[in-house]
Amino acid sequence: MLGPLQRLGRWGLGVFERLGRGHLFLLRILLSLGVAVTRPRLVIKELYSVGVLSLLIIAVSGLFVGMVLGYQGYITLVKFGAEEALGSVVALSLVRELGPVVTALLFAGRAGSALTAEIGLMKTTEQLSGMEMMAVDPVKRVIVPRFVAAFISLPLLAAIFSAVAVMGGYFIGVGLLGVDAGSYWSQMQANVDFYKDVMNGIIKSLVFGFVVAWIAVFEGHDTVPTSEGMSRSTTRTVVHSALAVLALDFILTGLMFGDI
Amino acid sequence: MTPHRGRLRLAGFVRRETPPSARAGIAHRPVQRFPPIDTQPHNDTLVEIRDLHFSRGGRPIFKGLSLKIPRGSITAIMGPSGTGKTTLLKLIGGQLKPERGQILVDGVDVHRQGLADLYRLRRRMGMLFQSGALLTDLSVFENVAFPLREHCKLPERLLRTLVLMKLESVGLRGARDLMPSELSGGMARRVALARAIALDPMMIMYDEPFTGLDPITMGVIVSLIKRLNDALGLTSILVSHDVQEASSIADYLYLISDGQVVDAGTPDELETIASEWSHQFLKGLPDGPVPFHYPAPDYLTDLTEGR
Amino acid sequence: MTTRTIEIAVGIFVALGLAGLFMLAMQVSNISEYRNTDGYTVHAYFNNIGGLKVRAPVTVSGVRVGRVTAIRYDPERYQARVEMTISANHDYLPADTQASIYTAGLLGEQYIALEPGGEDDVLVHGSEIYYTQSAFVLEEIIGRIMVNMTTH
Numbered sequence: 001m002l003g004p005l006q007r008l009g010r011w012g013l014g015v016f017e018r019l020g021r022g023h024l025f026l027l028r029i030l031l032s033l034g035v036a037v038t039r040p041r042l043v044i045k046e047l048y049s050v051g052v053l054s055l056l057i058i059a060v061s062g063l064f065v066g067m068v069l070g071y072q073g074y075i076t077l078v079k080f081g082a083e084e085a086l087g088s089v090v091a092l093s094l095v096r097e098l099g100p101v102v103t104a105l106l107f108a109g110r111a112g113s114a115l116t117a118e119i120g121l122m123k124t125t126e127q128l129s130g131m132e133m134m135a136v137d138p139v140k141r142v143i144v145p146r147f148v149a150a151f152i153s154l155p156l157l158a159a160i161f162s163a164v165a166v167m168g169g170y171f172i173g174v175g176l177l178g179v180d181a182g183s184y185w186s187q188m189q190a191n192v193d194f195y196k197d198v199m200n201g202i203i204k205s206l207v208f209g210f211v212v213a214w215i216a217v218f219e220g221h222d223t224v225p226t227s228e229g230m231s232r233s234t235t236r237t238v239v240h241s242a243l244a245v246l247a248l249d250f251i252l253t254g255l256m257f258g259d260i
Numbered sequence: 261m262t263p264h265r266g267r268l269r270l271a272g273f274v275r276r277e278t279p280p281s282a283r284a285g286i287a288h289r290p291v292q293r294f295p296p297i298d299t300q301p302h303n304d305t306l307v308e309i310r311d312l313h314f315s316r317g318g319r320p321i322f323k324g325l326s327l328k329i330p331r332g333s334i335t336a337i338m339g340p341s342g343t344g345k346t347t348l349l350k351l352i353g354g355q356l357k358p359e360r361g362q363i364l365v366d367g368v369d370v371h372r373q374g375l376a377d378l379y380r381l382r383r384r385m386g387m388l389f390q391s392g393a394l395l396t397d398l399s400v401f402e403n404v405a406f407p408l409r410e411h412c413k414l415p416e417r418l419l420r421t422l423v424l425m426k427l428e429s430v431g432l433r434g435a436r437d438l439m440p441s442e443l444s445g446g447m448a449r450r451v452a453l454a455r456a457i458a459l460d461p462m463m464i465m466y467d468e469p470f471t472g473l474d475p476i477t478m479g480v481i482v483s484l485i486k487r488l489n490d491a492l493g494l495t496s497i498l499v500s501h502d503v504q505e506a507s508s509i510a511d512y513l514y515l516i517s518d519g520q521v522v523d524a525g526t527p528d529e530l531e532t533i534a535s536e537w538s539h540q541f542l543k544g545l546p547d548g549p550v551p552f553h554y555p556a557p558d559y560l561t562d563l564t565e566g567r
Numbered sequence: 568m569t570t571r572t573i574e575i576a577v578g579i580f581v582a583l584g585l586a587g588l589f590m591l592a593m594q595v596s597n598i599s600e601y602r603n604t605d606g607y608t609v610h611a612y613f614n615n616i617g618g619l620k621v622r623a624p625v626t627v628s629g630v631r632v633g634r635v636t637a638i639r640y641d642p643e644r645y646q647a648r649v650e651m652t653i654s655a656n657h658d659y660l661p662a663d664t665q666a667s668i669y670t671a672g673l674l675g676e677q678y679i680a681l682e683p684g685g686e687d688d689v690l691v692h693g694s695e696i697y698y699t700q701s702a703f704v705l706e707e708i709i710g711r712i713m714v715n716m717t718t719h
């Protein structure tokens with residue numbers, strides 16, 4: 001009868017244990033961040049695999065999301081004769097929400113899982129252990145450059161996503177459905193506030209970048225060194241990143257836009 | 261690569277050949293920083309393990325293990341799979357912490373060092389992992405260059421010379437541009453060996469260097485270990501369960517089982533004075549003190565119980 | 568993949584990201600309003616500002632000349648004090664200019680419309696606009712009409 005309770009308790013303890021280990025690991029990363037400054041080449045190399053290789057999927061997704069927004073926004077707005085407001089509707093939903101959130105979700109799937117798999121494989125094949133024995137700290141040499149690269153990449157990718165999507169909305173709204181080009185841009189500028197909307201969106205993507213980068217490198221470093229362990233930890237990276245991003249988005253939205 | 265064709269050229273060994281400038285560049289920090297804990301100076305023991313206790317997942321692996329590894333020799337530590345040989349090497353390298361007991365390397369208690377001192381100590385220890393543990397995203401050349409690039413600021417030309425010399429000493433100078441995925445198991449182990457001697461360590465730990473190799477490659481590795489040890493004045497710790505190969509090159513053997521040293525001696529001594537267990541292990545007999553059967557309840561009752 | 572190609576690709580990536588940020592700032596948002604902060608600040612008191620918000624436009628004959636920078640309630644005068652910044656090139660507004668709060672469209676945003684007077688002195692930094700007309704509050708007007716209708 002107490003079986004389920006015990007299992008719940010064990011699960012809870014496991015969660016807290018992992019959280020604790022995750023935070024200790026984060027502390028080690030933060031204490032070793034200096035290496036990103038002293039050896040920028042390591043970060044540049046990771047920026048390639050984390051950022052550049054995510055560029056295509058982010059840009060294409062951005063284009064489609066923007067076009068869908070333009071289309072759906074138009075259908076709704078035209079009922080109220082307010083289709084000039086299309087620009088502000090598209091831009092506000094992008095810079096406040098969709099840009100940071102969708103980019104973070106795609107990024108977790110594309111780059112986060114790859115980071116976890118790569119680090120996990122290095123652990124499984126004893127490459128990390130081997131580095132330690134060569135007196136090279138794997139946290140500095142392997143983890144920190146990847147963490148920093150992911151942290152930098154996400155805000156840049158989110159900005160690219162939003163910019164491309166705004167143009168996607170323009171193609172559909174102005175090019176296809178005949179909204180006036182002037183009002184598309186001027187309504188946008190009149191209603192999107194730089195500090196309140198754009199900056200808050202950037203802050204969101206910085207937070208998401210931090211969290212996704214953290215989860216990805218932690219899961220990789222914490223992998224159980226078997227093939228099953230690796231597949232579990234890559235899955236966990238995607239699932240946990242997605243949940244963390246959505247939950248944090250809710251909290252941040254409340255903090256940033258809750259006062260109106 | 262057969263042993264006679266890929267003959268090990270001693271000229272390739274670095275200690276003799278390195279120009280003074282290179283030696284200065286990669287000179288080890290003075291060891292004297294660490295005050296010897298042992299009282300007697302100039303002792304001949306490089307590694308000493310005292311009363312080591314360690315357990316994993318609640319299961320004790322070492323229960324009061326003690327042994328000494330003399331300088332300049334090849335010492336083999338042998339035991340069945342799962343006795344904790346890899347664990348022992350990781351304990352010596354400071355990657356794991358014992359629950360009780362001490363491990364002294366060159367008079368320094370490995371587990372009483374700060375991280376910086378531990379890393380400094382590790383630069384003088386080479387370790388050859390069972391899998392080779394080559395960095396898969398770097399070429400053979402870059403793998404050997406890796407510890408040099410990380411620890412010494414060398415001009416690129418000097419670095420190239422050093423790396424090629426290390427590769428030459430394991431006979432793989434021609435394979436410098438291959439990626440680790442293109443190497444056979446024996447070649448990967450030789451590259452890892454070249455990498456392990458890149459920083460001119462005082463000792464090398466070999467984890468199961470013979471497993472999974474064909475006889476020819478095995479012969480290459482066996483003679484490499486012997487020759488490197490003699491030419492570089494290294495101390496070698498060889499962990500293995502391959503009785504034949506290990507005893508053919510080892511100066512001294514330790515047999516460990518159940519967390520303790522069971523027998524120790526030169527290969528010849530063990531031949532004659534080994535205990536019953538060691539006899540079974542060394543001769544590879546299927547039954548003896550280590551029973552053929554995993555502990556189980558009585559066979560007949562077990563079979564009839566299900567009714 | 569040589570180091571050089573990787574570095575170039577990363578350079579392009581970072582440049583694209585910064586271009587995206589730049590576009591969001593310049594083309595999508597109203598940062599241009601924040602940029603030309605060189606201008607002069609005047610204030611005015613209103614009995615009722617309706618739904619006027621900070622950053623609402625300030626116009627002359629419908630042409631935008633500045634924006635509202637601060638709104639607070641003055642407990643001594645029992646009035647709302649509205650501060651607005653007017654760009655430096657519109658330095659010709661007479662001292663007796665009138666400020667009114669209007670609504671753009673039936674349900675749109677509220678803004679301040681300035682109507683130049685005839686004096687020779689002009690508004691300068693720190694001036695007060697004395698002639699003001701409060702926001703048009705629908706309920707108030709309806710209420711007044713009802714009173715008029717019942718008294719007549």
Ligand SMILES: Nc1ncnc2c1ncn2[C@@H]1O[C@H](COP(=O)(O)OP(=O)(O)O)[C@@H](O)[C@H]1O
Pocket residue numbers: 316317321340341342343344345346347348
């Ligand atoms: N990471 C680990 N966690 C828990 N137990 C381990 C771990 N690694 C090894 N072990 C256990 O420790 C024992 C010794 O392992 P190991 O040192 O690899 O043995 P050997 O190298 O002699 O074959 C084995 O029984 C193994 O199951």
Ligand SMILES: [Mg+2]
Pocket residue numbers: 345346347390467468
């Ligand atoms: Mg082992």
